Amino acid sequence: MKNKRCSWWVRTGFRLFFGGLAFFIAVAFPFLPSLAALIGGIALPLTLAYPCFMWISIKKTHQKGHGVMWCLNLGPGCLGMVLSVLLVVAAVWNLATKGLHANFFHPE
Template sequence: MFFGGVTFFIAVTFPFLPSLAPLIGAVALPLTLAYPCLMWIAMKDCKSGGDVAVWGLNLLLGSLGMALCVLLVVGAVWSLADKGLHANFFKPE
């Protein structure tokens, strides 16, 4: 009941959250796409010959993930600028 009440309170307080959802998702996306690859690179050394291919793959995937996240943030901001954000508190639409 508590979580249902909190969810209802957030939905009534911030009815404009669905228009911000793409931006919030694009900002949070590197946590699953890029950071694990970049953390693996930070933890492993590239001194041994066997890790070079895996290190390069992680670098490629981490860079690709970050580039995708930057493009998604730009697209979300573009969409917000195009449609506008009509923020109204405690006024359901």
């Protein structure tokens, strides 16, 4: 708020808190790596597709015609959505064939 750096003890507290939180999640949910592809497929459009579609929507390029920038944003946007769908389908297929062995606090 005052445009100053946090003190060393605040930064250390943040690091300890988030490091402890990551450690707790890793111990409590040892089956998360088998869900990583599904979580990544759901989050993929946030980084690949939505910004492209937001640019098209904000610039209102559909009213002026389809230029080079419109194509350069529509292409990766559609590619990101297709990759996301493929990744989610592959992750669900993998979970259906191999199964999910969810065990809390018992890594095996």
